[in-house]
Amino acid sequence: MAQKHTVRLEPVGIEFEVGEEETILDGAFRQGLMLMHGCKEGQCSACKSFVLEGDDIELDRYSTFALPDYEKEEGFTLLCRAHVYEDVTIELVNYDEDMIRSGLPIQQAVAEVAAIERVTHDLRHLVLRLVEPAELKFFPGQYVDIAIPGTDATRSFSMANTSSRDSGQLEFVIKVYPDGLFSNFLDTGLAVGDRLDLTGPFGVFTLREGYETDLLFVGGGAGMAPILSLLRSMAERGIQRKATYYYGARGRRDLCFEADLRELEDRLPGFRYVPALSEPSADDAWDGEVGFVTDVVNRYENDLKNAHAYVCGPPPMVEAAMPLLIGLGVPQKRIYYDKFTTTGGEEAS
Ligand SMILES: Cc1cc2nc3c(=O)[nH]c(=O)nc-3n(C[C@H](O)[C@H](O)[C@H](O)COP(=O)(O)OP(=O)(O)OC[C@H]3O[C@@H](n4cnc5c(N)ncnc54)[C@H](O)[C@@H]3O)c2cc1C
Ligand code: FES
Numbered sequence: 294m295a296q297k298h299t300v301r302l303e304p305v306g307i308e309f310e311v312g313e314e315e316t317i318l319d320g321a322f323r324q325g326l327m328l329m330h331g332c333k334e335g336q337c338s339a340c341k342s343f344v345l346e347g348d349d350i351e352l353d354r355y356s357t358f359a360l361p362d363y364e365k366e367e368g369f370t371l372l373c374r375a376h377v378y379e380d381v382t383i384e385l386v387n388y389d390e391d392m393i394r395s396g397l398p399i400q401q402a403v404a405e406v407a408a409i410e411r412v413t414h415d416l417r418h419l420v421l422r423l424v425e426p427a428e429l430k431f432f433p434g435q436y437v438d439i440a441i442p443g444t445d446a447t448r449s450f451s452m453a454n455t456s457s458r459d460s461g462q463l464e465f466v467i468k469v470y471p472d473g474l475f476s477n478f479l480d481t482g483l484a485v486g487d488r489l490d491l492t493g494p495f496g497v498f499t500l501r502e503g504y505e506t507d508l509l510f511v512g513g514g515a516g517m518a519p520i521l522s523l524l525r526s527m528a529e530r531g532i533q534r535k536a537t538y539y540y541g542a543r544g545r546r547d548l549c550f551e552a553d554l555r556e557l558e559d560r561l562p563g564f565r566y567v568p569a570l571s572e573p574s575a576d577d578a579w580d581g582e583v584g585f586v587t588d589v590v591n592r593y594e595n596d597l598k599n600a601h602a603y604v605c606g607p608p609p610m611v612e613a614a615m616p617l618l619i620g621l622g623v624p625q626k627r628i629y630y631d632k633f634t635t636t637g638g639e640e641a642s
Contacts, residue, residue, distance in 0.1 A: 301382045302328075303345060305390055311377055316353070318373040322495070327396035329387040329497055332449070333373045333438075335359055336634040337608070339387065340372040347381030389626075392497050395432075399492060402429050402437075404463060406487045409479065412466065412549040416515060417479060418453075419465045421489065428460040429493070433500060433526035434519040434603075436631075437463065437493030441475050448475040448636065451496070451519035451605075455526045463491075466518040466549070470635070498605060498631040500526065507600040508536040509623070511614050513586060516606030517550060519631060523603065528560040535563040537593075541586025541610065542570055545577040567593070587613045591621070598622035604630040 295313040300320065302308070311320030318340055321328045331339035335355025341364075344350060352360075352374040360371050372383070404421035412418045423429055431437075436451040454464040469476040483489075498519050512520045520538060527536070542548050547570075554566040569589040573579040582589045587610070602623045604614045611632045618628050 296378075298377045299380045300377060301380075302388075303382060303384045305385065305388065305393060307393065313376055313378055315376070316373055317375045317377065317383070321372075322396070322399050325396045325398065326394070327392050327497060328372060329385070329389070329392075330373055330495065331630075331632055332634045333495065334634070334636060335371050335374040336636075337632045338371070339632075341369055342372055342386050343384040344368045344370050345382040345384050347377065347379050349378035350381060351376050351378070387626075389497065389501070391501070392499070397430055397432065397494055399495070400426065400429055402426060402491050402493075404489055404491060406483060406485050406489070407462070408485065409483065413547055415469045415547075416517075416549055417467045417469060417476075419450075419467055419479060421463045421465075421491075423461050423463065424488065428456075429463065430456045430460055431494035432496075433522040434498040434631075435494040435496040436519070437491045438495070439475065440490040440492075441478060442489070444474065446474060446636070447492070449495070451498070451515075451522070451631065452494075453518040453521045453525075455522055455529060457526065457529060464518075466515045466521070468515040468633075473635075496631065498603065498629055499523075500532075501601060501627075501629070504601065505534060506627075507597075508534050509590070509594070509597060509600050509602040509618070510536065510538040511541075511586060511590060511602065511604045511606075511610075511618075512538065513541040513606030513610040514547075515633060516604075516610070516631070519605050520603065521550060521553065524554075524557050524561070524564065527564075528557055533561065533563055536561065537565045537567060539567045539569060539586050539590050541589075541606075542568065543572045544570055544574055545579060585613070586610065587617050590614070591617055594621050596622055598624075601627045602629070604628065606633060608632045608634055 297310045331337035338359040355374045403425045404423045407422045408420040410418040438447040450465045510520045569582040569586045
């Protein structure tokens with residue numbers, strides 16, 4: 294049996310045991326510790342941390358975009374890829390002490406497809422009903438990994454609903470890629486009544502409680518899903534913080550859940566939904582905001598020192614939003630993001 298070693302996390306002073314066969318991140322999940330992470334596949338860098346003590350660490354395949362060679366040489370590592378063969382001390386670079394111990398148990402579940410709806414030309418609304426166990430609790434903004442039948446592969450998808458309203462159901466917004474392993478199967482092979490295996494919940498894109506600060510949401514594409522979940526949970530719980538949701542799309546045909554968002558505007562007095570189209574066509578007859586979503590945020594916001602920002606969508610959008618939000622005054626540690634990295638075309642080393 295593989296040996297276990299102790300991982301000590303600084304500056305939080307938490308120690309836990311990790312087996313050689315599992316990554317530090319998986320060992321932490323197994324023990325209910327929710328460390329900062331995103332893709333869990335060495336692609337997004339959300340789990341990047343610094344090795345203070347210990348040399349015997351090996352990394353599974355990762356992208357050098359997430360961990361460039363010079364950073365690895367300086368002592369940085371990716372917790373989602375790192376296996377340890379001796380006791381180590383790790384300094385967390387990104388951490389949120391409240392989140393670390395808030396982890397819900399990670400469960401394996403089987404769910405049945407209840408509905409697949411086309412919400413735009415390339416986005417699908419997938420609804421799953423849990424079979425075993427019958428309920429899965431998650432924080433709004435979290436995701437699960439869905440196994441692709443007949444393969445060893447999984448894909449991560451964020452819930453668009455809340456488990457406080459219905460913990461027996463999981464709703465997703467999924468972008469269809471023509472050659473996408475899961476999404477193509479969703480579009481052409483998956484039917485109501487079929488069963489899927491899933492694991493979760495994962496993710497730290499959750500609403501930080503105990504603040505009255507303004508909220509800024511920036512989304513694009515399927516990034517709609519976790520932001521809808523966060524807004525729905527605010528409406529359910531009567532959270533009245535001033536909130537603006539900038540959603541970027543190309544044309545009118547890319548907009549979705551508009552009725553739900555307008556209804557959320559009615560239920561949340563401080564909430565405003567601002568769709569922005571980067572390439573509206575003449576047929577769109579669009580009189581709303583035009584431009585990249587980041588340009589529209591820049592046009593309307595000038596002082597975000599007292600705001601918390603939540604950014605979710607394709608990696609280029611998230612990467613464009615980060616410096617903009619910092620420039621507008623959002624404290625860096627108050628910018629929460631999920632990059633929807635894809636697995637298929639990864640550049641790994
Ligand atoms: C934390 C997190 C949450 C996420 N939540 C969501 C969500 O709510 N909704 C959502 O839609 N997505 C989400 N994603 C992304 C999702 O997990 C999948 O990566 C995405 O849906 C693509 O999966 P796929 O199997 O359909 O496509 P893949 O097979 O992974 O392919 C993706 C793209 O890469 C291309 N490709 C495939 N193989 C290659 C290759 N060898 N070389 C070059 N290109 C290639 C494909 O043509 C396609 O364009 C999330 C990702 C993360 C990390
Ligand atoms: S979670 Fe480790 S690189 Fe994305």
